[in-house]
Amino acid sequence: MAAETAKGSALLGEQEVRNVAKLARLELRPDEIVRMAGELSAIVGYVQKLAELDTSDVPPTAHVRLARSPLRDDAPLPCLSHDDALAEAPRVAHDGFAVPAFVDD
Amino acid sequence: MQSWLDRPIADIAAAVTRGDVSAEEVTRASLAAIETKDPALRAFLTVSSETAIAQARAVDAKRLRGEKLGKLAGVPVALKDALCTRGVPTTCASKILARGERGWHPPYDATVVARLKAADAVLPGKANMDEFAMGSSTENSAYFPTQNPWDRSRSPGGSSGGSAVAVAARMTAGALGSDTGGSIRQPAAFTNVVGVKPTYGRVSRFGLVAFASSLDQIGPFAADVRGAARILEAIAGHDANDATSLTDPVGAYEAACDKSPRGIRIGVPEEYFAEGLDPDVAASVRAAIDELGRAGCTIRPIKLPHTSYAVATYYVVATAEASSNLARFDGVRFGLRIEPPRGALTDMYGQTRDAGFGDEVKRRIMLGTYVLSAGYYDAYYLKAQRVRTLIRRDFEQAFAEVDVIATPTSPVPPFRLGERLNDPLSMYLADVYTLPASLAGLPALSLPCAPVPARDDRPALPVGLQLMAAPLDEERLFTAAAAFEKVSPARDLAAR
Numbered sequence: 001m002a003a004e005t006a007k008g009s010a011l012l013g014e015q016e017v018r019n020v021a022k023l024a025r026l027e028l029r030p031d032e033i034v035r036m037a038g039e040l041s042a043i044v045g046y047v048q049k050l051a052e053l054d055t056s057d058v059p060p061t062a063h064v065r066l067a068r069s070p071l072r073d074d075a076p077l078p079c080l081s082h083d084d085a086l087a088e089a090p091r092v093a094h095d096g097f098a099v100p101a102f103v104d105d
Numbered sequence: 106m107q108s109w110l111d112r113p114i115a116d117i118a119a120a121v122t123r124g125d126v127s128a129e130e131v132t133r134a135s136l137a138a139i140e141t142k143d144p145a146l147r148a149f150l151t152v153s154s155e156t157a158i159a160q161a162r163a164v165d166a167k168r169l170r171g172e173k174l175g176k177l178a179g180v181p182v183a184l185k186d187a188l189c190t191r192g193v194p195t196t197c198a199s200k201i202l203a204r205g206e207r208g209w210h211p212p213y214d215a216t217v218v219a220r221l222k223a224a225d226a227v228l229p230g231k232a233n234m235d236e237f238a239m240g241s242s243t244e245n246s247a248y249f250p251t252q253n254p255w256d257r258s259r260s261p262g263g264s265s266g267g268s269a270v271a272v273a274a275r276m277t278a279g280a281l282g283s284d285t286g287g288s289i290r291q292p293a294a295f296t297n298v299v300g301v302k303p304t305y306g307r308v309s310r311f312g313l314v315a316f317a318s319s320l321d322q323i324g325p326f327a328a329d330v331r332g333a334a335r336i337l338e339a340i341a342g343h344d345a346n347d348a349t350s351l352t353d354p355v356g357a358y359e360a361a362c363d364k365s366p367r368g369i370r371i372g373v374p375e376e377y378f379a380e381g382l383d384p385d386v387a388a389s390v391r392a393a394i395d396e397l398g399r400a401g402c403t404i405r406p407i408k409l410p411h412t413s414y415a416v417a418t419y420y421v422v423a424t425a426e427a428s429s430n431l432a433r434f435d436g437v438r439f440g441l442r443i444e445p446p447r448g449a450l451t452d453m454y455g456q457t458r459d460a461g462f463g464d465e466v467k468r469r470i471m472l473g474t475y476v477l478s479a480g481y482y483d484a485y486y487l488k489a490q491r492v493r494t495l496i497r498r499d500f501e502q503a504f505a506e507v508d509v510i511a512t513p514t515s516p517v518p519p520f521r522l523g524e525r526l527n528d529p530l531s532m533y534l535a536d537v538y539t540l541p542a543s544l545a546g547l548p549a550l551s552l553p554c555a556p557v558p559a560r561d562d563r564p565a566l567p568v569g570l571q572l573m574a575a576p577l578d579e580e581r582l583f584t585a586a587a588a589f590e591k592v593s594p595a596r597d598l599a600a601r
Contacts, residue, residue, distance in 0.1 A: 020475050023474050024458075024470050025455055025458055026467060027458055028459060028467070029459070043530055043533075047417045050421075050488050053414065055488065055494075058492075063349075064497070064546030065546055085208070085212070088210065090204060090441075090444075093207040098449050099437055100452075101450075102450035
């Protein structure tokens with residue numbers, strides 16, 4: 001298991017912090033990356049306490065009380081107006097949210 | 106002269122309903138108290154005086170027309186600034202929702218806000234909090250920390266610290282907070298007020314800025330148990346806008362405050378009185394449990410063997426959910442945007458989020474992203490979900506034998522501002538007694554018990570007694586809490 005692999009290493013190095021930051025869409029400054037590596041390693045080290053427990057026969061709990069998911073009637077209801085939805089947008093163009101040009105990377 | 110804000114919520118509402126005092130007078134008393142006390146305490150991020158006066162006048166006009174007033178007629182209630190309010194800015198104590206000096210103006214009211222208005226409450230302002238409710242001290246607010254009125258060098262707890270202080274300093278009669286891992290109960294304990302985290306799903310979260318969706322729950326603060334029960338009755342119940350809100354009928358919480366506690370079986374888990382518990386806090390809580398015994402409850406020891414795994418479980422589950430929930434703050438549709446010249450879309454995301462989020466929020470997004478990432482998902486996230494099942498089962502077994510579980514709310518009295526800020530793990534460990542009920546979705550409340558005695562280096566400080574019950578058994582919690590409140594040494598103690 002990955003926890004076993006992680007246990008022997010330095011937990012989170014700076015390169016790993018950079019990778020996670022990229023996944024999290026956080027452009028961290030160099031000083032933040034150094035600090036984060038130390039802080040996250042301490043927290044992840046503490047969390048490894050969970051490995052003490054044998055949970056092989058224990059089902060996971062994702063949610064405490066959703067035995068049934070109530071569905072409402074499939075009926076159209078009024079929603080936010082177009083103007084209300086755009087009212088807080090940092091930049092609007094062509095009646096929509098404007099963003100910088102992008103291509104899939 | 107005694108202020109209206111020193112009276113219990115039920116008395117204020119009754120006086121407004123009878124016309125002994127106008128809602129406007131009560132509201133002006135609340136706004137005056139905020140003006141006098143809040144420059145030092147800093148419990149409020151936004152004070153909406155004009156809106157509050159207009160709400161109060163509408164309540165008074167309704168009475169003059171002979172219409173029946175709601176159960177919170179003219180009662181000033183502060184709102185944690187994670188709750189959306191149409192026409193009043195909402196910050197979540199974060200810079201990412203603000204553009205320049207302009208705060209974010211939500212296009213709708215949270216369901217709980219609409220329900221308070223429907224009950225004729227008055228809403229004077231938005232209370233300070235840890236940014237995105239992430240913290241246990243209100244020091245993670247991007248704006249300023251809030252001070253504890255019992256000792257201004259100390260934290261009021263968090264994350265709903267502003268809401269707790271608004272009530273503790275009698276600036277408002279009630280308040281709403283949100284509790285993901287103790288964010289209502291711990292600040293209630295630190296400031297000598299009553300704070301209730303209802304059963305998961307009991308109160309609609311529509312319009313609450315989401316932190317960890319399998320844990321978040323909105324609940325009330327009040328100076329007395331009955332006041333908290335009354336607010337909960339007003340806000341609880343199914344809401345078609347929140348698919349996790351329960352359809353079960355809302356209990357008679359206020360009536361439960363008048364019931365005899367005789368025969369309620371109270372369990373005392375040894376794991377909550379172990380190493381790390383301040384001896385003065387322990388003595389206060391044990392004395393409170395003895396009083397419940399004298400009131401006719403039966404007291405017995407129980408075991409909750411997986412308690413010591415709750416902090417680790419919580420900080421995996423909650424951060425994983427937060428990393429997903431906070432993905433919406435990307436600079437596209439609302440709030441802050443940093444758009445570098447000739448930058449790509451991903452540069453805008455990264456720079457907006459780096460500039461807009463504070464340190465603790467970034468830490469939790471990073472931790473959550475890490476535990477969900479390929480290679481670590483099974484070892485951390487899935488593992489924590491399995492341990493969460495063990496913690497739930499502990500409670501299921503305990504509630505086969507007892508009705509209510511009594512513990513300290515916090516292992517320590519209010520700590521000093523700055524004391525734990527640079528040690529995230531020590532801050533997380535402060536939540537050790539409140540996290541298990543959150544993970545199991547149980548109703549739980551904190552109410553004042555005997556303060557820890559003054560010492561050379563500090564005044565007497567508040568202590569909270571935590572009571573937990575089985576899902577949807579809020580009524581029994583209120584019965585036990587009201588019974589202890591009658592004899593509590595902390596009764597009628599208010600911060601100056």
